[in-house]
Amino acid sequence: MSPGPLLHADADSFFASVALRSRPELAGAPLAAVAHVFVASATYPARARGVRGGMSVQEALGRCPELVLVEVPHAEVEEVADALFDLFGECATAVEPGSVEEAFLDVGAAGWDDAVAAGHDLRRRAAAELGIPVSVGVGRTKLMAKLASRAAKPDGLHVLGVDREHELRSSLPVEEVWGVGRATRERLAVLGVHRLADVDGVQADRLQAVCGTAMARRLRSIRTGTDDAQVRPVSARTKLSAEGSTTGWDRADRSPAELAGTCVARLCRRAERAGLTGTELRISAAPRDGAPAVTLRRAGLPATADVTAWQAAAATLLATADLPPLAGLRVTVAGLSPVGAAPLTLF
């Protein structure tokens, strides 16, 4: 762990930004990337018009009639996410993933200037090499770096320095601490805790009773400045996922079998490039009527990244299940390990 500050890097409106790469004429237009009939990601001009992720396309068009709608380019999104993490790995000594498009980075900074320079370099490379905007926050702890990247958006870099950090440890509304949801916030409000400084007036056992031991400890540590500042790398990937919708916004519908075949092909390409083989296949099938997803699983497969073998396994798994009409699928190849780590077997 380096003594200097750390970074939180987060791609802006990731799915929409990836879709914009091949449509430069739409830069600056309100645009939403759509999965099935919902907005998966909206550009900042669209957000300015009230369009939000998770909103139905109908509601989004009601708020912004000139909204440009594009299908989420799933294959391209996965390629860019992989490339983004390769770039994170090149820029940092340790990378702790938050999601497919954000991570905490320990860049080995000796001080603030080093960390800021690394942040600028990462942003420049993401724009030049991947064609997407990545906002970067610089802070002393993970919470501070994450608050900084939020302040940096869109397409910026923000440093949350020691003076501002000191202020926030008193003034930050508790709901801005990640992990504090609506229920916890409401229970804390009953104790009179709205901002971090309010924690001081609450007895330890009462705070624990209201929000649990772990969260109580966390709030106290944030208050006193001893919160988590360690970037914990994931040494190796253990699974890869690909997903898609059966119905598209601007394309023909796909059968679940076709969709699974496409996802498997993408996964095998990614696994092969990373030098990985897998032994387990999972398919999570989302019914069209909004019912909970159905999970199909087959473990103990011989280790391979061979596309024909995996497509056959996926087809068998789907054929043996009695599935309702589907909105989409997520296919996961798990049990990944480097090629040669396990004896290769014929499928």
Ligand SMILES: [Mg+2]
């Ligand atoms: Mg993001």
